[in-house]
Amino acid sequence: MKKIIATFGLLFCFFQGNAQLFSGESIINQENFDKKRWSWGYYLGFNTYDLDFNLKDFKPTGPFQDKNYNVEKTIGFNVGLVGSLKLNNNLDLRLEPGVSFNKRNFQLLKADQNTFREINSTYVHIPLLLKFSTDRLNNFRPFVVGGVSTSLNLSSNENNPDDNSVGQFRMKTNTYYYEVGFGIDLYLYYFKLSPSIRGVFAINDELVPDDSPSSIYTGNVDTMKTRGVFINFTFQ
Template identity: 25%
Template sequence: MIRLASVLTLWVACLQSQAQEIELNLPDHDDKKYFLGIGLIYNSSRFNITHDPTFLQQDSIQSIEAQNAGGFGLAGMHTYRISKRFEIRAIFPQLLFSYKNLTYHLKTPDGAKEEQKVMTKRLESILVGLPVHLKFRSDRINNFRVYMFGGAKFEYDIASNSTARRAENLVKLSKYDFGVEAGIGFSFYFPVFILSPEIKFSNGLMNTHSRDPNLKFSNTIDKLNSRMILFSLIFEG
């Protein structure tokens, strides 16, 4: 027992010695009240579909499925420190190239319009957004820190086709969306910058479908709510 206690004491002493030898990168960063960053973003997006009541009464479309599609984006990060634990972060400008797929299973395809039994409509959005988050940070462990955050977003789709007139095969999307977001990130302190891999879940609360009863692929849908998972690499100085 004495020998085991001696080994444990020596092991703890070695760990403490190694911890003391680790050099802290950017030791004065936590004293900053405000700092900037840039984010490189990959997003995976889809729609949550609510069918129109007339869906069961029509005989052309059998079913509609929402499928994930990938996209990318860039963002500017503006962070203001409130206290040791809390920060407010505004992401602006946030520019996302987002794609969402709707797959239709048709009962009676129209050969004259080159329709098939299974057809996928790819909807493209170019979203200019302003998310605002409240961040909760853990203690800094040497050159590492964990944080969680939640907040809201506002987005404007500059590629919206809601005003298109001749759009027989389109599903129209509105220009605006509002939603809630939450996620977790990990900060790694390097000598001249901080790298933070981050995952975020974003749910749109507004109906982004601009329904047109005259469009075959639109009139069977009542609501389209956006769902998005974002993976970001954030660089801060």
């Protein structure tokens, strides 16, 4: 979180030094940018991932209480490429393949044994998105974005024969999501910068159950799905 605050602080200082972005002056940067049929770029950003557990049989007491599943979220890193196809003056189709790195710490809070698991994830993430933008106002253009995506979890352990009985927390390799978010295009002198924030929600179950049906980790879990937040800075 400190990294995110520091990044926004640097951006604020930068924009303060380019006061024309926030003024009513008629200096228009990158005036012909949005006339291009195709545009390309890259993005850098931060992420945080959570796990949403849906239980088969909720029990107010015992080892399967919903509140026992504790996930400590951390800040991860995103990097990727952007390809954008202009459909009309306000709508673009975007492909944003990239890689995201993250770590989640998982633990059962009321268990009589050490249940801590460190879940390191490296995702190859491929979103296909529709971006709806307002008409441009000086050097600003707010937008909303939404679509679907898929990811390949290179650290999933899906085919590992070991399970939580020997300390291995397993997830499925392939995951499918829907995504929604918003942001703003800032037309700078040399390029366009687009800060955005996006929610990412898994559609399919990602849990690989333990071999034992009575496992305290997976025995009473119906589905486990990822939820995430991406904060990206796109350069075009």
